[in-house]
Amino acid sequence: MSNGFHLAWLEVWRNRARFLLFSLVIALITLLILFVAALGEGLGLGNREYLQKLDADLIVFQDTAQLQISASQISPAQLRAIRRVRGVDAAGAIAFAGASIPRASAKPMDISLIGVEPGLPGAPPVLSGKTLYRSASDEVVLDAVVAQMAGLAVGDRVTIRSIQDDRETLYDLTVIGITDSRKYSIRSAVFVPMDTWDRIRSQAMAGGSNMTELPHNIAAVRLADPTQADEVRQALLEQVDRVAIADRQATWENAPGYSEQQSTLNTQRGFALLIGVLVIGGFFQIQTLQKVGQIGMLKAVGTPNRTIAVASLLQIVLVTAIGVLIGGAAALGLAQVFPGNVPIVFTWESGLAAVGSIMLMGPLGGLVSIRYALRVEPLTALGLSA
Amino acid sequence: MTLALEAVQVTKEYPSPSGDGIITAVDRMEMALERGEFVALVGPSGSGKTTMLAMLAGLLAPNSGAIRIAGQDLTQMRERERTAFRRREIGFTFQDNNLVPYLTALENVEYMLRLNGEYDRPGRERARELLVRLGLEERLKSLPRQLSGGQQQRVAIARSLINQPTLVLADEPTASLDTERAFQVVETMAQLVHAENRAAIMVTHDLRMVEYCDRVIQMVDGRLERVLSTREDITCLVNPALCERIPLAVLGYEEDEALQVQYVEL
Numbered sequence: 255m256s257n258g259f260h261l262a263w264l265e266v267w268r269n270r271a272r273f274l275l276f277s278l279v280i281a282l283i284t285l286l287i288l289f290v291a292a293l294g295e296g297l298g299l300g301n302r303e304y305l306q307k308l309d310a311d312l313i314v315f316q317d318t319a320q321l322q323i324s325a326s327q328i329s330p331a332q333l334r335a336i337r338r339v340r341g342v343d344a345a346g347a348i349a350f351a352g353a354s355i356p357r358a359s360a361k362p363m364d365i366s367l368i369g370v371e372p373g374l375p376g377a378p379p380v381l382s383g384k385t386l387y388r389s390a391s392d393e394v395v396l397d398a399v400v401a402q403m404a405g406l407a408v409g410d411r412v413t414i415r416s417i418q419d420d421r422e423t424l425y426d427l428t429v430i431g432i433t434d435s436r437k438y439s440i441r442s443a444v445f446v447p448m449d450t451w452d453r454i455r456s457q458a459m460a461g462g463s464n465m466t467e468l469p470h471n472i473a474a475v476r477l478a479d480p481t482q483a484d485e486v487r488q489a490l491l492e493q494v495d496r497v498a499i500a501d502r503q504a505t506w507e508n509a510p511g512y513s514e515q516q517s518t519l520n521t522q523r524g525f526a527l528l529i530g531v532l533v534i535g536g537f538f539q540i541q542t543l544q545k546v547g548q549i550g551m552l553k554a555v556g557t558p559n560r561t562i563a564v565a566s567l568l569q570i571v572l573v574t575a576i577g578v579l580i581g582g583a584a585a586l587g588l589a590q591v592f593p594g595n596v597p598i599v600f601t602w603e604s605g606l607a608a609v610g611s612i613m614l615m616g617p618l619g620g621l622v623s624i625r626y627a628l629r630v631e632p633l634t635a636l637g638l639s640a
Numbered sequence: 641m642t643l644a645l646e647a648v649q650v651t652k653e654y655p656s657p658s659g660d661g662i663i664t665a666v667d668r669m670e671m672a673l674e675r676g677e678f679v680a681l682v683g684p685s686g687s688g689k690t691t692m693l694a695m696l697a698g699l700l701a702p703n704s705g706a707i708r709i710a711g712q713d714l715t716q717m718r719e720r721e722r723t724a725f726r727r728r729e730i731g732f733t734f735q736d737n738n739l740v741p742y743l744t745a746l747e748n749v750e751y752m753l754r755l756n757g758e759y760d761r762p763g764r765e766r767a768r769e770l771l772v773r774l775g776l777e778e779r780l781k782s783l784p785r786q787l788s789g790g791q792q793q794r795v796a797i798a799r800s801l802i803n804q805p806t807l808v809l810a811d812e813p814t815a816s817l818d819t820e821r822a823f824q825v826v827e828t829m830a831q832l833v834h835a836e837n838r839a840a841i842m843v844t845h846d847l848r849m850v851e852y853c854d855r856v857i858q859m860v861d862g863r864l865e866r867v868l869s870t871r872e873d874i875t876c877l878v879n880p881a882l883c884e885r886i887p888l889a890v891l892g893y894e895e896d897e898a899l900q901v902q903y904v905e906l
């Protein structure tokens with residue numbers, strides 16, 4: 255063991271330029287894997303953040319919408335019926351639209367304009383200022399990213415731009431509160447009372463404007479007893495006409511492209527990992543091939559195979575670990591300088607999973623070279639082959 | 641007292657590359673060495689010298705025959721035992737890939753101590769003394785690539801002796817050296833072998849190197865051709881022009897090759 259360590263360490267140390275160069279290659283691969291993971295996390299979060307933070311246990315859709323929020327319309331009558339079902343503590347209507355906020359020195363910032371019912375599930379809690387409390391008002395709550403990107407604070411006026419009949423229309427509203435980041439559809443969110451939402455949202459989306467009552471996309475249902483979810487779900491289906499029901503996770507997983515995006519990114523991560531394994535394996539295999547004579551000599555003078563294996567493995571682990579450390583540090587550094595609107599989110603879980611997988615897969619790639627080293631005949635030291 | 645080395649009727653056959661025949665690379669070879677003997681193994685290319693050396697080192701199993709080092713039969717050992725036996729009882733110098741390139745001169749010698757679990761203060765002191773004796777006092781901390789070929793060979797000689805092995809084996813240790821350095825290296829090796837009472841076998845192509853040897857064993861076609869054991873015979877072998885008494889024919893050469901033989905490799 256200690257002889258293996260002695261050989262491994264001195265070989266790396268006395269060839270540190272070469273090994274460092276290779277560690278840098280591993281660092282780049284680590285960086286790539288971490289970024290793909292962060293991108294997956296960022297895009298995923300951008301799609302589900304609002305839904306994930308929603309204070310609701312069940313989401314009610316129109317039955318024909320196939321659990322797609324944009325295709326779903328819940329009528330006020332359905333909403334009233336939902337509220338009458340036993341076990342429903344509260345139900346809030348939620349409506350989604352796209353809009354933007356013009357900025358003085360940058361291009362307009364795209365946002366998700368979310369209409370909610372003050373005081374009911376769907377309306378966000380605030381970090382500062384007040385929550386929405388009146389239904390027809392010109393008051394908005396911004397998520398923290400919008401506030402930061404648009405340079406807005408509580409009490410400021412904010413201009414929302416939306417398209418009405420092919421013409422852009424501007425609405426001036428007052429910021430009364432700021433909530434934490436609650437992205438929906440990869441855009442940061444602006445929350446307005448439902449009536450205000452109906453005024454602002456793009457009318458091209460409205461379908462027939464001859465509707466007498468305002469339709470919403472979904473209803474967020476909070477249960478009196480969350481353990482009763484199955485029973486209430488059943489009751490809702492029986493007592494409310496033409497609805498479909500999902501929990502929050504099923505809702506975001508059903509968002510258009512969500513799972514496809516995640517699986518694409520997971521495939522990319524897998525490929526990056528595979529490339530890492532092949533590169534590490536290739537490097538050490540080439541090195542072993544160059545050292546055949548030397549390995550033969552070590553064995554001829556009486557080095558046990560165990561020592562050779564320990565030395566090879568330690569070397570691979572060391573070089574991989576240094577590369578992963580450098581790559582991880584670089585990713586951490588880059589994460590600090592990325593602006594908030596880039597959908598890149600480093601989480602400890604996904605970061606450690608990525609780092610752990612390289613630390614594990616690297617030596618796996620090196621196994622081929624270790625096996626090869628173990629099979630070198632000591633006879634080669636004399637220039638003979640068996 | 642047991643012989644340092646005893647090889648009895650050792651035979652090695654290789655399958656011939658052409659097909660189903662066999663090549664008898666070593667044919668019923670006999671050898672016996674006492675401690676303190678420095679023996680040269682010579683013979684034309686392909687005569688089986690390296691194959692014989694590999695078997696003596698326990699790196700290659702003979703098809704038949706017995707090899708005993710310090711009374712222990714190599715052919716009866718299991719692989720693991722042979723490896724352990726090699727690191728204790730046999731010292732090596734090779735033609736190339738001799739030293740570990742990322743270890744210094746001193747570390748290369750000390751590595752043998754580490755292998756045998758004797759990496760202690762007296763061991764390290766011995767390694768240093770041996771290198772100093774070989775004229776490498778200034779180069780203890782040099783890496784092999786910073787040493788000349790002759791210096792590298794001297795480090796290898798130190799490594800081959802540090803464990804106080806019964807047998808020292810050297811395969812063409814002077815092949816990559818110029819004549820002057822080659823003489824120096826072999827002379828030092830002979831001195832140390834004699835002083836430390838080891839048995840040593842040196843394979844060489846260069847007949848002039850046998851000057852420092854106590855005996856010359858000549859192989860031809862895998863067989864023991866001849867053993868020269870008197871100083872007189874060896875001197876004649878080294879310098880045939882000075883010596884009428886040993887006709888070159890004895891060594892397997894035609895008369896008119898006489899002048900070449902001095903310099904041409906056997």
Ligand SMILES: Nc1ncnc2c1ncn2[C@@H]1O[C@H](COP(=O)(O)OP(=O)(O)OP(=O)(O)O)[C@@H](O)[C@H]1O
Pocket residue numbers: 638639640654655656657663664665683684685686687688689690691692
């Ligand atoms: N692996 C092998 N397979 C088949 N034949 C072999 C093998 N190794 C060696 N031989 C043959 O065995 C014979 C002896 O080879 P060996 O290398 O021992 O000779 P040598 O005396 O050391 O030659 P040289 O002076 O050129 O080093 C040669 O005919 C060689 O071709």
Ligand SMILES: [Mg+2]
Pocket residue numbers: 689690691
């Ligand atoms: Mg040879």
